[in-house]
Amino acid sequence: MPADVIHLVRHGEVHNPTRVLYGRLPGFRLSDLGQRMAEAAVGALAGHPVTALYASPLQRVQESAAPWAEAFGLEVHTEERLIEPTNRFEGKRMNRRTLADPRHWHLLRNPRTPSWGEPFTSIATRMLAAMTETCERTDSGEVVMVSHQLPIWMVHRAVVGEPLAHDPRKRRCALSSITSFAWQGGAFTEIGYQEPGAELLENATDLGAV
Template sequence: MSASRIHLVRHGEVHNPSRVLYGRIPGFRLSTLGERMAGAAALALQDEHAPVARLIASPLQRTQESAAPVAKAFGLEVETDERLIEPTNHFEGLVMKRAVRDPRNWFALRNPRLPSWGERYTSISSRMMAAVTDAWDTTPEGEVVLVSHQLPIWMVHSTVTGTPFPHDPRKRRCALSSITTLERRGDSFVEVAYRDPAAGLATAATDVGAV
């Protein structure tokens, strides 16, 4: 036996008054609004009567905090998987609108198809799909929630849908506290649902932590 579904949940809004690209920088926690967003994702899974049997999160603070409402809702411990982490990024700690105008950073923008500013798309896809597959194979029954970040989740989406990895980051369909759901069919994973339970909160949110 194995899991029946995998839910990829993105973290909620981060407290980021300086509007920097925070990447893997430690200490970036959820904002008060982000906590409400994370709660909305947990409530959505509860309302769907999802038989969530396991909860795994990226090691970063914002994902661990976003996993907390799910843990409480389903009586689970939060496991940690390093493979779910945010990618490395040259622009960590910088305000993107200013950084891209600085000639000292232009070398990092030389090849957006890789991308040249951080971890390669192929690497992100490989580690994320390995984490998804392991979660599926090692969970005897029920559904698994993986709490991760926008680009890693988008790379899973691109992989299972056969969409090219290079893309415009502004056009990712992966909102704060959104839920992307996968099922296994034969030898492959397929995306079967996408929900945005925190959409009603998003108009007041700031989302500048990823590129």
């Protein structure tokens, strides 16, 4: 029988001294606090029958997956479909000056797609496909898939039947959070959300999500 549950885990805090939107840019690693967040997330599923581990190819996610690999004795399988969406504001500070620059206005013409990056429908489709295929090829137990804020949020909204277009300021997907889904009757049902490193979030900086 296939896996029972898939846990979508967001990476921990990123070392981002220039406070830019890092997106898919290389070289953005976890901060020391982010490492602690990743370890806290693992503790939240201690005792669970986690039998497979997948991660986005980006450095911050691979580093966030490492404690899971060590704790459960698993290999980290890199899954390209878990990656951060493309975003044409990568490398920029997302402040009023950036948004007020006329050179960027064409990127803001349609926030419902969105016009500045990968369409929400594309993100949801690739994430759900990766989850479905992973669930079906995993013999049993639970699967951890380490990814990014927007991809996880797109899965949540797709599964609960909410419009994919949304206000980014209202996403429920904190650093190192865990959003869990059960595979039932050929479809996913969301069964839980937790923030294992909640006490660490007070001192965290979260500026790089697209």
